[in-house]
Ligand SMILES: Nc1ncnc2c1ncn2[C@@H]1O[C@H](COP(=O)(O)OP(=O)(O)O)[C@@H](O)[C@H]1O
């Protein structure tokens with residue numbers, strides 16, 4: 134089996150061939166890695182993770198997930214995406230939102246996961262995000278930072294192998310930021326999941342990443358910021 138969880142080859146991203154945004158000649162990402170994508174506003178960071186998620190089609194080149202041939206969708210629930218706007222069901226409760234994630238990751242037409250387990254998984258990730266006191270609160274009544282934590286709890290309850298998180302560390306106060314980082318990093322290390330975060334703040338990006346992708350002027354320069362990226366070549 135291919136040990137790379139994400140392989141990028143000759144990729145150009147953007148919305149029209151006349152105005153491509155970013156080129157990435159080659160990039161391999163391993164299970165358990167934490168990658169931060171950083172760069173100025175409007176450069177194409179969100180577009181890059183939407184392309185990895187399969188929401189935006191590449192202009193050229195390809196992204197392959199889990200060593201699968203190009204174009205094969207990953208198994209349901211294996212990819213967790215936390216969009217910048219969170220994508221929560223705003224009128225529904227914290228518990229309901231997180232259970233949607235747990236169900237997406239653990240049920241399939243062939244395998245019914247007992248609802249008791251779905252609920253336990255959800256309660257566990259809600260507690261990790263410090264929201265046990267808000268279980269039945271409608272999401273729309275929560276602060277921006279609390280809503281962000283609901284989105285993270287939903288994704289962790291899903292138990293994905295890849296998490297793509299867009300600016301998920303912003304809008305959090307110092308203490309909550311540390312808590313969220315600790316919990317998410319622990320999840321990633323324990324499950325050998327791969328985390329890709331978009332983070333415009335370079336020092337915040339550095340504080341979580343094994344490796345940073347700096348998008349500048351339409352090119353990506355992977356450079357080693359901590360320990361695990363030695364096999365990476367450009
Ligand atoms: N759906 C879309 N269709 C066309 N252009 C888009 C779309 N979404 C974003 N863009 C443009 O692509 C560029 C990069 O956007 P984005 O990836 O959101 O940047 P970043 O996340 O780095 O701030 C911007 O110029 C933006 O206006």
Ligand SMILES: [Mg+2]
Pocket residue numbers: 178179180217299331
């Ligand atoms: Mg963005």
